[in-house]
Amino acid sequence: MKDLVEYKEKIHSCSKCGLCQSVCPIYKITGNDCCVSRGHFIMLKGLIKGDLKMTKKMNRYLDLCLKCGACSKFCPSDIDIVEIIASAKAEYFKAHPAEKIISLIQRIFVSTLHIIPSVKSKSKKFDKKVLYFSGCKGGNITSLLNSCGIEVIEPKFNCCGIPFYARGDKETYEKYKNNFTKIIAKYNINEIVTTCASCEKTLKGYKIEGLKIKNIYEYLKENEIKLKLKKTQKVTFHKPCNIENFKDIKWILENTENLEFIEMKDFDSCCGLNGITKLSEYKIMSKLFKNKRNNIINSGAKIVLTSCLGCEAALSVYSLFKYKTFDLIDFLNKNTKKS
Numbered sequence: 194m195k196d197l198v199e200y201k202e203k204i205h206s207c208s209k210c211g212l213c214q215s216v217c218p219i220y221k222i223t224g225n226d227c228c229v230s231r232g233h234f235i236m237l238k239g240l241i242k243g244d245l246k247m248t249k250k251m252n253r254y255l256d257l258c259l260k261c262g263a264c265s266k267f268c269p270s271d272i273d274i275v276e277i278i279a280s281a282k283a284e285y286f287k288a289h290p291a292e293k294i295i296s297l298i299q300r301i302f303v304s305t306l307h308i309i310p311s312v313k314s315k316s317k318k319f320d321k322k323v324l325y326f327s328g329c330k331g332g333n334i335t336s337l338l339n340s341c342g343i344e345v346i347e348p349k350f351n352c353c354g355i356p357f358y359a360r361g362d363k364e365t366y367e368k369y370k371n372n373f374t375k376i377i378a379k380y381n382i383n384e385i386v387t388t389c390a391s392c393e394k395t396l397k398g399y400k401i402e403g404l405k406i407k408n409i410y411e412y413l414k415e416n417e418i419k420l421k422l423k424k425t426q427k428v429t430f431h432k433p434c435n436i437e438n439f440k441d442i443k444w445i446l447e448n449t450e451n452l453e454f455i456e457m458k459d460f461d462s463c464c465g466l467n468g469i470t471k472l473s474e475y476k477i478m479s480k481l482f483k484n485k486r487n488n489i490i491n492s493g494a495k496i497v498l499t500s501c502l503g504c505e506a507a508l509s510v511y512s513l514f515k516y517k518t519f520d521l522i523d524f525l526n527k528n529t530k531k532s
């Protein structure tokens with residue numbers, strides 16, 4: 194994670210064209226320039242120059258950003274808002290001791306998520322091996338891949354560090370990054386598979402030379418592994434913002450036998466996860482929730498699948514029992530016919 198000042202040039206390259214406003218889900222609801230990239234950059238310019246201080250109000254505007262990256266895709270100046278917001282949050286983190294206490298609580302919570310032992314591959318002859326990063330939630334790809342002749346090796350990793358990156362706790366984020374790098378160095382491998390979109394993006398951000406980070410769907414597609422459900426099930430899919438290549442997931446959804454996939458309206462719009470953690474912004478976020486929920490219900494599917502721990506939690510919380518939410522790989526693991 195770079196210091197905010199290192200982004201000075203990038204921040205200054207914002208031409209104030211306002212294109213980000215046309216795609217930002219938060220700007221669409223609030224109409225407030227302080228909530229979108231253009232406004233963020235005006236504030237951050239003032240902060241770097243020393244004309245402004247990192248106040249609670251400024252932090253609130255940064256927190257309102259969903260880090261969905263929709264604006265970056267449209268930005269003619271090619272500015273990565275998510276990286277810059279993380280560095281700006283680090284400024285707030287440094288200046289506010291209460292943030293350190295929250296981060297410590299978060300760290301304790303995250304450590305409790307790693308007590309579930311990983312599932313060992315059954316001892317039989319396998320054609321291939323794959324190294325797996327399960328993330329905080331964990332997830333069992335072992336039996337699914339074992340049935341396809343692939344051995345799964347799951348070292349005892351920790352969190353990828355994304356909650357701390359988002360909070361601006363640079364030190365803790367770096368600790369998790371170093372922990373991952375040390376473990377990886379023990380294996381003579383050039384690729385690792387993960388099942389969570391946010392973990393995938395974070396691990397890619399480590400930029401470890403020679404190591405390819407893949408999501409499980411890319412891996413399944415590459416190896417042409419076609420699955421079959423035990424019975425016909427109708428599902429829709431919510432695309433997490435952190436998934437860069439939806440084509441692989443679509444291939445799974447369209448090529449799994451007995452899986453009836455219905456694409457919902459705005460399947461790639463942000464779920465509004467920030468609203469779950471920021472109850473103070475509930476009014477703003479509830480509009481995002483409602484749109485997403487209506488699109489799921491209108492698809493006609495009673496099951497929504499996704500591939501990010503955060504999205505899964507958000508979709509479940511505001512489902513109001515109208516549909517069930519599952520992680521795609523958990524769903525496949527539970528419902529697939531295994532040889």
Ligand code: SF4
Pocket residue numbers: 206207208209210211212213214230231234264267268269270271272
């Ligand atoms: S789209 Fe990019 S260049 Fe245009 S106002 Fe937004 S951040 Fe600035």
Ligand code: SF4
Pocket residue numbers: 213216217218219220228229230257258259260261262263264265274275
């Ligand atoms: S990342 Fe998403 S929420 Fe944040 S400013 Fe860009 S479009 Fe808006």
